[in-house]
Each structure stands twice: as structure tokens, then as C-alpha cells.
Amino acid sequence: MGKRKSRSKAAPKKKVKLDDTFRCPFCNHGDSVECTILYKKSLGEAKCYVCSESYSTNVTPLTHPIDIYSEWIDACEAVNCHEDDDGADN
Numbered sequence: 001m002g003k004r005k006s007r008s009k010a011a012p013k014k015k016v017k018l019d020d021t022f023r024c025p026f027c028n029h030g031d032s033v034e035c036t037i038l039y040k041k042s043l044g045e046a047k048c049y050v051c052s053e054s055y056s057t058n059v060t061p062l063t064h065p066i067d068i069y070s071e072w073i074d075a076c077e078a079v080n081c082h083e084d085d086d087g088a089d090n
Contacts, residue, residue, distance in 0.1 A: 022065075024053065025053075026048065035066075035068045042058050043057075044058070044067075044068040046072050
């Protein structure tokens, strides 16, 4: 008597790794911004090693480097929109 056919286990899916180096919004140099997260101090910092621009923000245990970079880009856009609004009054 033969053994029943058994189904093989599915191979585990690979998780996509999120980037931790990004393009600088000021000098436009690729992969020059590195994000560091200090969870014990609840501090996250994105810093460009080419032009030395940096951005700091508060972090939570769920924060990833892409979140810090996105907040930096949003803050830059908010400042640029605010400056455009002030200049439009003239």
C-alpha cells in the first residue's frame, strides 16, 4: 500500500525592505540623506551628508526612516507654499 500524496509547504514570502537613504530636497544629490532613529529619546533625524541640511522630529515605536523623510518633505512643501502665499499679495 502506498502513502498518500502530501502537499508541500508554501515557501515563505520575502518582505520588502524599505529604503533608509534618500534624495536630498535641497542639493538634489541622490542617496545622500540618512535617517537615524533614537527610540529611547523619541527622536528621529534626517541629515544630508553633502549639504549638511537636517530635520528632526518626534518618533514613535512604529516610525520608520521613510516616515521621517516624508515629514521633512511635507515641511519643506509647507514652507514653500507659505512663502508663495506671502509673495502673491504684492
